[in-house]
Each structure stands twice: as C-alpha cells, then as structure tokens.
Amino acid sequence: MGAFALLTSCLGVDFAGVFAVTLGIIALERIRSSGALLRGRGLAWTGIGLGACAALCSIAFAWGRSTLQERWHGQLDAALRTTFAAIDAPGETAAMSYWIAPAGSSLTPQDLGEFARTVNARFGTLKGFAEISKDTEASFDGSNRVTSATSFEFADARVLGSMTFRLVPGTADLFPEVRLESVRLLDSSGGNLTLPTQANDLSKPSPDAAQGKVLEENAP
Numbered sequence: 001m002g003a004f005a006l007l008t009s010c011l012g013v014d015f016a017g018v019f020a021v022t023l024g025i026i027a028l029e030r031i032r033s034s035g036a037l038l039r040g041r042g043l044a045w046t047g048i049g050l051g052a053c054a055a056l057c058s059i060a061f062a063w064g065r066s067t068l069q070e071r072w073h074g075q076l077d078a079a080l081r082t083t084f085a086a087i088d089a090p091g092e093t094a095a096m097s098y099w100i101a102p103a104g105s106s107l108t109p110q111d112l113g114e115f116a117r118t119v120n121a122r123f124g125t126l127k128g129f130a131e132i133s134k135d136t137e138a139s140f141d142g143s144n145r146v147t148s149a150t151s152f153e154f155a156d157a158r159v160l161g162s163m164t165f166r167l168v169p170g171t172a173d174l175f176p177e178v179r180l181e182s183v184r185l186l187d188s189s190g191g192n193l194t195l196p197t198q199a200n201d202l203s204k205p206s207p208d209a210a211q212g213k214v215l216e217e218n219a220p
Contacts, residue, residue: 018051020047020050021052023047024044024045024051025044025048027040027043028041028044028048031044072167072178075098075177075178076178077128078098079095079098079099079179080129080152080163080180080183082094082095082098083099083115083116084116084119084125084126085116085126086109086113086115087116087117088113089109089113091112091116092109092112092113095116096109096112098179099112099181100166100168100179100181101181102164102196107196111197112195114197115183115193115195115197118193119185122187123154123156123157123159123185124154125155126152126153126154127154128153129152129153130150130153131148131149132148132150132151133149134146134147134149135147138166138176138178144166145166145181146164146166147163148165149162150163159185160185160186161183161185161186163180163182163183163184165180165181166179182194183195
C-alpha cells in the first residue's frame, strides 16, 4: 500500500494528492500493527510527502486561476464602463487604453466617442453586464480571442449583444491584461451598434437583428 500511495502521488490529477496521503497513513498504521512483518515504511512516508505537495499545488493552482479570473472580469468591467462613458475627448482617450484593433480594421478615439454617445442616447448609462456564454477560454499568450454572448444592463434598457476580447502582455506586472476587440449591441428597432463600426450598423437594423432582442425597461 505504501508503493501504491507513492504511485498515486505522482499522478498529478485532482484529489490524487489527498488520496495518496490517505493511503500512506493507512499503510503506516498497518505496518505498525503488523509487528514489523510488513515493510514499506519509507515508501509510505514518501507517498505522504509527495501527496501533500501535490495537494498544496492543486490548491494553489485553483486559487491562482480563480484570482486571475476575478482580475480579468474586473478589467472587462472597467473597459466596458470606460468605453460607454467616452462621450467627450478625455473619455475617448481613456477608453482607447482598453482596446486593441482587430486585424483588418482600425479604431480611433473619435470612433469610441461616437459609439458611446449613440449608446447613451438610446439606452442611458451602463449599470452592469453579465456574460451568458463564451466560445472558448482566453489563452495566457494572447494567441486566441474570446467572443462572449453578453447581457448589458443600461439605465433605460437591458440589451443583448456580444463582446470580443483577448489577453495581451501586462504593463504593470507579469500577468496578461484584457483588451477589447469589439462590442456589439443588438437593437431591432434603432439598428445594431457595433464597435469598430460596421457598414450600416448605425443607420438601420441589420438582417440578423431578429436573432437577438432588446428588452426595454422604462426608467421609473
């Protein structure tokens, strides 16, 4: 059983460390109660030690991943709030720091300002957002982009849409930071709003507007 505890500690799967520690303790108890007939005390202690290390590493990894997810969510929140508040020149400049232009397109501070003013005129200020689903998980090296179906909560309406973002090398520390690539709001009545702007998005409803719905909520 001591050998099995050592083997289990080397598997590196979830809960394997805890299982290895448990097996090692059981093995030590059986060795003690056997009156020196059973051997393997060294293997049992090795399994316990490695299992404890594996368990601690798993806990540290889970904590680190959770902390990074919270950090990236906070960066997304700041990026969206700053973008939808970019109704003047200082706001446009501040919002640009949260964006990276997708391949084949360009984005200027004036584009951000026009988008923010149009959104505020239709729906009011942003109150919050909720990610409904994502097509993938973001990679640390920024090699892939993540598109998230999103519900945006504004002062005057709840609007369905999506946002695309990716991770880029951090400027403050070693951890990657979130940068937006696009935001899309579905509005079957006034026309979809997309940043960077797509042709006709600001002027008339897009043919795919029926796929989403703007849930209007009148402010009291």
